[in-house]
Amino acid sequence: MSDAMDDVQIKRLFMLLHGMYGNSVLDKYRIGQVEDGEDVGMKSARQVWLNGLREFPQPVVLKALAKCSEKHKTFPPTLPEFRDICKSLMPRQWTASNEAPRLEMSEALRSEQVERARRAIAQTRLQREGGVQTADGIRGLHVLIAKAVGHAGGDEAATLLRLDAQRSAASA
Template sequence: MTTAERSKPTLPDSWVERIFDRMQGLYGSLWVDRWRTGEMVQRAGRQFDQGLLNAKATWAQELGGFAGQPERISRALEACRGKPLPPTLPEFVELCRAQVAEQGAPRLSLAHPKAEARARNMAGVQALIRRMTA
């Protein structure tokens, strides 16, 4: 790992676990089998699949830029509900980015179509009132 990679923010392990749990809930074995290698390693007295550990570490690094904006990750997870296949990491990153673009896009405030007509009418009424009271 380079110095730049170490200084890059990463997602907390608990967040990555929740992402993987949610994806497994949505996609079942399609999700888990995507990462599983069958090579087991022992950590803290427990057995873990090396491929799954590698995938989680990579997701933590690549999604680290969203650590300060958990709502983007949450909305990206919600967007997966309508997708029949689980996203790859690049696809999920794009989902996170798209949520920001969607939420951050400037919204145009359009005047009510009758607003101009109302303004003209009000000006006319006010002019009439001034003439009547003068």
């Protein structure tokens, strides 16, 4: 079934409106002149409604029909009232505007953000490569030796020499 309204769907809409509001729908549009077994006023009204609702997808029109029971409890809506309900149910389209003001970042704030990003990248690399971050000086050396002993399984001297060789090769 197509998403756009067509003759079959507009007839169905009028049938549903008649079911909801009874003969008040017929009384609103019929003129008493019958052509091909159908009132000319109703036929004309359906064509006007079809043209007025073409821009709305069928699911929106059906949702609008359901809303009519809340907004128009006793009398059927006019086409403009029904279109307003359809418009309120249409999904909102957001488009970026070139006229929106751009917020500029100060040089100091930009430098701070860049430095924060560099530290985060360095920390991520260190963790990914299995490195250990320690404090400088003798305290950091103690942490590194403890880690080396833990990895060595008792042969800390060989492990320290291997780590030192790897560090020398990496810095060269």
